[in-house]
């Protein structure tokens with residue numbers, strides 16, 4: 001469709017928005033617990049600054065249904081009192097929000113310098129081979145999503161892989177298959193955790 | 201005289217993160233108690249006299265920054281603690297927050313009192329959720345014990361500390377981008393001036409300080425500015441945390457004075473080179489600073505000395521590389537980072553980082569053309585100094601710095617159509633031995 005009915009100056013595809021809207025999804029509302037958490041969070045900011053709670057609100061929504069649909073983003077917009085476009089603006093900027101369904105475990109492999117110096121690229125290759133997917137994809141049964149991320153702030157324990165909110169440190173390429181088996185069998189409990197945490 | 205750690209002395213002890221441990225072994229909250237008997241103005245003077253410089257990257261004097269926070273204004277004031285820690289090679293705030301959280305909480309409370317703020321937000325990167333849980337639990341304890349909240353320690357002052365979780369954006373570490381993100385927007389910097397000290401969070405006067413910076417504050421109040429300044433070289437006083445990663449035997453966070461040379465840090469503290477291979481280059485202050493060569497390491501690792509040696513201390517993220525590392529590959533790896541993290545607000549940075557990455561990828565894969573080297577230089581030079589925030593300069597640095605010192609490697613890639621280092625050395629296929 002051109003801007004003007006008689007001005008057929010370019011193929012139709014140039015007039016389509018490049019903005020990929022997420023799926024509408026099921027109707028969404030916070031569970032009572034999440035609503036309570038959200039209401040508590042908003043109190044940390046001045047009364048006229050509810051928008052400060054937007055990242056928290058999105059984490060809650062994503063935690064509740066795995067990824068962010070348009071219905072969820074609309075719900076967040078109502079909660080915050082802003083427009084749906086403002087929510088979309090934020091969601092599309094930050095890397096930790098997903099607008100497509102992801103696997104049960106999201107594997108965030110650090111690829112930045114310190115990790116790369118000790119084999120992060122090989123870890124990613126091993127993961128791709130073991131899971132039969134490319135980086136950025138989810139495996140067919142929806143268990144794993146593989147994403148490459150930039151420095152995770154734990155470069156002394158390279159290569160680092162974040163799994164959902166948990167950590168696996170010093171994952172060498174030869175241990176990748178074992179790591180996946182352990183994760184399938186025992187879930188996040190099988191992760192090494194942050195070595196600092198473990199000293200508790 | 202051996203250096204006695206003061207920030208991280210106890211971090212390996214199992215209970216070091218608890219309030220009880222902090223009170224018993226680290227004179228916990230005595231600094232706050234003392235601070236509340238002083239005038240805010242006197243605390244700022246003490247911090248100025250100590251010479252404390254920001255540990256977040258720029259090394260700006262903290263006392264001055266606090267002094268600039270607008271005094272006569274009806275608006276509330278804010279403290280933002282920068283716990284975004286995303287500079288590649290940096291992982292010091294991680295340790296402090298996880299193993300010594302009360303030091304940070306006490307630092308926030310004192311800083312709030314000094315600048316007249318009632319609320320501090322600790323902006324922590326989204327990936328540090330495990331750290332955030334520790335921090336929030338300990339903040340809760342500090343509230344219960346009366347170190348935070350209304351009328352702290354009976355002084356009549358209030359102080360609330362909240363943790364705000366980011367969601368994956370390097371640029372959120374830049375102070376005005378951090379403020380935008382806290383306000384619930386994209387983490388994109390603002391035009392300065394006005395500086396945050398005048399119009400920051402919610403357009404109110406705001407101080408933005410790094411975690412390590414704030415952790416030094418209780419020590420200054422407690423032990424005096426002279427003690428603090430005496431720990432390091434002139435104008436570079438106090439304890440410093442160094443993050444050493446890459447090809448060393450024992451990577452980790454090491455606390456030392458800024459008298460310590462880079463060579464001592466790498467060879468004494470971090471155990472020397474992994475597999476005893478020769479050292480090729482060192483990035484001394486996080487990925488955004490120029491490289492140093494093996495013969496440039498005998499300088500004290502202070503802000504001023506490293507600057508004199510031709511680089512910057514930055515966030516003290518020391519990345520060590522051995523002879524197997526191809527410098528074109530290194531620049532490509534870092535430009536992938538910068539391309540991904542550019543916030544997109546200014547054209548030279550948004551387009552330039554993408555262009556540089558594509559050029560480097562082409563050269564690295566052996567498809568480079570001779571004129572690509574000039575192009576690399578031209579594109580980098582057109583980013584430097586032409587952007588809204590320091591990210592642009594940082595992004596051009598890996599290219600300009602490697603081109604300056606290792607131009608022969610770039611030329612060899614173009615000439616031979618491949619990387620001329622032995623194939624098995626390629627960093628993507630490292631030999632796992634030694635430390636790991």
Ligand SMILES: Cc1cc2nc3c(=O)[nH]c(=O)nc-3n(C[C@H](O)[C@H](O)[C@H](O)COP(=O)(O)O)c2cc1C
Pocket residue numbers: 253254255256257258259260262265282283284285286287370371372373374375376408409410411413414589590591
């Ligand atoms: C692109 C960019 C990223 C930054 N990232 C961080 C960071 O992750 N952590 C940090 O403390 N400072 C970071 N800074 C520095 C901050 O802008 C700011 O100078 C610092 O928080 C001030 O605190 P200080 O005075 O205590 O050092 C960054 C700066 C830039 C330009």
Ligand code: SF4
Pocket residue numbers: 371388389541542543544545546547549550587588589590591592
């Ligand atoms: S220099 Fe880059 S990161 Fe900084 S404001 Fe411009 S586009 Fe954003």
Ligand code: FES
Pocket residue numbers: 110111112113114115116150151152153154155158160288289290
């Ligand atoms: S480079 Fe991977 S954690 Fe920093």
